[in-house]
Amino acid sequence: MDLDAITKHSALHAKPNGLILQYGTAGFRSKAEHLDHVMFRMGLLAVLRSKQTKSTIGVMVTASHNPEEDNGVKLVDPLGEMLAPSWEEHATCLVNAEEQDMQRVLIDISEKEAVNLQQDAFIVIGRDTRPSSEKLAQSVVDGVTALGGQFNDYGLLTTPQLHYMVYCRNTSGQYGKATIEGYYQKLSKAFVELSKQASGNGNEYRSLKVDCANGIGALKLREMEHYFSQGLSVQLFNDGTEGKLNHLCGADFVKSHQTPPQGMEMKSNERCCSFDGDADRIVYYYLDDADGHFHLIDGDKIATLISSFLKELLLEIGESLNVGVVQTAYANGSSTRYLEEIMKVPVYCAKTGVKHLHHKAQVFDIGVYFEANGHGTVLFSKAAEMKIKQLANDLEDKKMKAAKLLENIIDLFNQAVGDAISNMLVIEAILTLKGWTVQQWDALYTDLPNRQLKVKVSDRQVISTTDAERQAVTPPGLQEAINDLVKKYRLSRAFVRPSGTEDVVRVYAEADSQENADNLAHEVSLAVYRLAGGIGERP
Ligand code: 16G
Ligand code: MG
Numbered sequence: 001m002d003l004d005a006i007t008k009h010s011a012l013h014a015k016p017n018g019l020i021l022q023y024g025t026a027g028f029r030s031k032a033e034h035l036d037h038v039m040f041r042m043g044l045l046a047v048l049r050s051k052q053t054k055s056t057i058g059v060m061v062t063a064s065h066n067p068e069e070d071n072g073v074k075l076v077d078p079l080g081e082m083l084a085p086s087w088e089e090h091a092t093c094l095v096n097a098e099e100q101d102m103q104r105v106l107i108d109i110s111e112k113e114a115v116n117l118q119q120d121a122f123i124v125i126g127r128d129t130r131p132s133s134e135k136l137a138q139s140v141v142d143g144v145t146a147l148g149g150q151f152n153d154y155g156l157l158t159t160p161q162l163h164y165m166v167y168c169r170n171t172s173g174q175y176g177k178a179t180i181e182g183y184y185q186k187l188s189k190a191f192v193e194l195s196k197q198a199s200g201n202g203n204e205y206r207s208l209k210v211d212c213a214n215g216i217g218a219l220k221l222r223e224m225e226h227y228f229s230q231g232l233s234v235q236l237f238n239d240g241t242e243g244k245l246n247h248l249c250g251a252d253f254v255k256s257h258q259t260p261p262q263g264m265e266m267k268s269n270e271r272c273c274s275f276d277g278d279a280d281r282i283v284y285y286y287l288d289d290a291d292g293h294f295h296l297i298d299g300d301k302i303a304t305l306i307s308s309f310l311k312e313l314l315l316e317i318g319e320s321l322n323v324g325v326v327q328t329a330y331a332n333g334s335s336t337r338y339l340e341e342i343m344k345v346p347v348y349c350a351k352t353g354v355k356h357l358h359h360k361a362q363v364f365d366i367g368v369y370f371e372a373n374g375h376g377t378v379l380f381s382k383a384a385e386m387k388i389k390q391l392a393n394d395l396e397d398k399k400m401k402a403a404k405l406l407e408n409i410i411d412l413f414n415q416a417v418g419d420a421i422s423n424m425l426v427i428e429a430i431l432t433l434k435g436w437t438v439q440q441w442d443a444l445y446t447d448l449p450n451r452q453l454k455v456k457v458s459d460r461q462v463i464s465t466t467d468a469e470r471q472a473v474t475p476p477g478l479q480e481a482i483n484d485l486v487k488k489y490r491l492s493r494a495f496v497r498p499s500g501t502e503d504v505v506r507v508y509a510e511a512d513s514q515e516n517a518d519n520l521a522h523e524v525s526l527a528v529y530r531l532a533g534g535i536g537e538r539p
Contacts, residue, residue, distance in 0.1 A: 001110070006044070009142055010146070014037060015097075021092075021095055023095070024501055026353075027060075027072050028073050028091075029501060030070065031069055032069060032130065035071050035073070037095070038095050039140045040146075041095050041102075042095075043142060046058075046140075047123065048113070050123060051116060051117065052116075053077070054119060055078035055170045056124055058123070059075055059124070061128065061137045062074075062159055062277070064277050068131070068247070073136070073140070076162060079170060080166050080167035120150065121150065124152050124162065124166060125151060126157030128159075128278050129214075129216045158419070161183055161419075163416035164178075165183075184224045186411060187414075187421070187422055188228040190412035193408045198432045206233065208232060208235070210235065211237045211249050211273070212238050214238045214240040214247070215240065215246065216279055217279035218239035220421065221421060246277045248262040250275065250277060251276040252281070252373065254296065260287075261274055272285055275421075276420070280375060280417065281420055284296075284441075286438045288439065299376055300327065300331050302423065304445070306378060306427075306430065309433075317402045317403050318399065319388075322346075323368065325347045326348045326368070327350070327369075328350055328351065328468070329349060329352070329470045333493055352497065354371070358379070364381070365380070370418075374420075375418045377414055412425055412429065449516070451509050454499075454504040454506055454507070457504075457505055463497065463528075465496075470495050471495070475532050476531075478527060481524075491511055493510050493511075494520055505532065
């Protein structure tokens with residue numbers, strides 16, 4: 001390690017005095033002007049991680065659904081997964097080290113993790129469309145080169161595309177070609193193959209309106225469109241030519257406000273969907289002509305559609321591969337009940353954040369994981385994949401057909417991470433194959449009315465939770481208070497947790513009516529305010 005060179009370069013990306021940031025659920029996020037040193041240092045850390053794992057590591061510059069002025073960065077581990085927890089801690093230490101301590105921290109990390117500094121390092125970099133992203137990505141490059149790493153800067157990419165590149169490179173191209181062209185071809189081929197299997201012509205189902213949150217999803221979908229146009233025509237809104245990133249649009253806005261995005265022309269019964277700012281989340285929705293209401297189809301219903309379709313195919317091929325669904329505490333109670341009682345699939349609850357769900361989903365032959373907010377994918381174990389590929393070749397007709405469908409579905413899912421584009425194509429293919437309208441999909445079950453609120457407290461870490469965030473352990477008395485409030489309502493449930501991305505406590509409640517869900521959420525907020533050190537105005 002040429003420590004002098006690093007110190008010299010680091011001075012060009014100096015850390016503002018006293019600024020403390022934490023590698024959170026989705027990496028570092030902050031106002032873009034605070035992030036130059038973070039980017040440089042994440043470039044350094046990526047090189048160490050690459051040397052240690054002897055693999056390509058990814059660095060993505062994005063702040064997803066945050067406002068345009070924010071930015072962020074996260075590292076992608078060798079198989080496209082989120083960074084290992086011990087390295088999250090290293091990231092936090094490195095980023096918060098004052099200039100004069102940086103060298104020591106770098107050496108500490110290398111020693112603790114037994115990094116062979118002679119090993120080559122290779123880093124791939126991607127960024128979203130924020131005005132600040134280009135310069136910040138350049139700071140990552142500076143960090144990588146200061147430590148002697150090689151890199152490929154892919155420029156503008158969706159977050160899932162960057163994960164895909166990392167996965168491809170570390171599996172010697174077996175997963176796919178590590179180019180944007182390779183990504184388009186792999187997904188589109190699987191999608192077109194799947195759509196061909198639909199019996200009717202299904203034309204009336206094959207056009208979709210997509211709200212791209214004025215982000216990277218628009219650019220990439222436009223590039224990709226002609227690869228899959230045989231199977232689907234997409235009409236893009238909020239494509240970034242006019243509006244501001246994530247402003248009054250995008251998956252996060254639509255899910256949390258339960259209203260259509262601005263800038264989208266919706267006619268009744270048309271299938272519409274929204275991506276978030278880096279295109280790793282997707283939600284669907286439509287206006288119902290019968291009641292004129294807006295209907296949201298969130299990650300829970302996406303998981304239900306996908307897992308029920310997979311179960312049908314598995315039944316046809318007569319294989320007892322186990323399918324499991326992983327959700328978080330935010331999953332609507334109706335979805336959990338439907339999955340467990342009607343579909344008879346095992347459902348697990350994981351802590352919020354993709355890495356927790358991903359990890360849990362890996363224990364199944366086929367693990368379907370989705371957060372209610374639209375993050376998710378399906379993981380197929382190697383054994384399941386091999387079995388399916390075998391069956392696709394040597395079985396009787398009906399079974400072979402189902403196995404072939406499954407084979408294409410495996411290719412169509414981005415198995416590195418949840419991917420709005422890939423999930424959109426999976427959903428469209430399934431609806432076409434089933435001959436279903438968006439209403440038929442929505443009618444699988446009815447969501448329980450629910451409400452989410454935020455409470456400001458002086459230190460949100462006073463709240464600790466257990467049972468996948470469904471029970472509060474501290475402060476004393478809080479869980480008892482929640483239990484008493486929940487008892488007042490029918491079909492009710494509530495929980496609180498400290499946010500991993502904002503300085504607030506989040507409150508979730510559901511009940512038999514919207515009014516009751518609202519009341520319960522409000523009462524729980526008051527309990528949090530009272531027992532967990534609320535600040536500012538009472539909720
Ligand atoms: C991050 C997570 C997302 C989670 C959200 C919760 C990833 C890639 N993203 O955006 O999965 O739903 O945080 O935010 O893991 P909160 O802790 O503020 O509620
Ligand atoms: Mg995102």
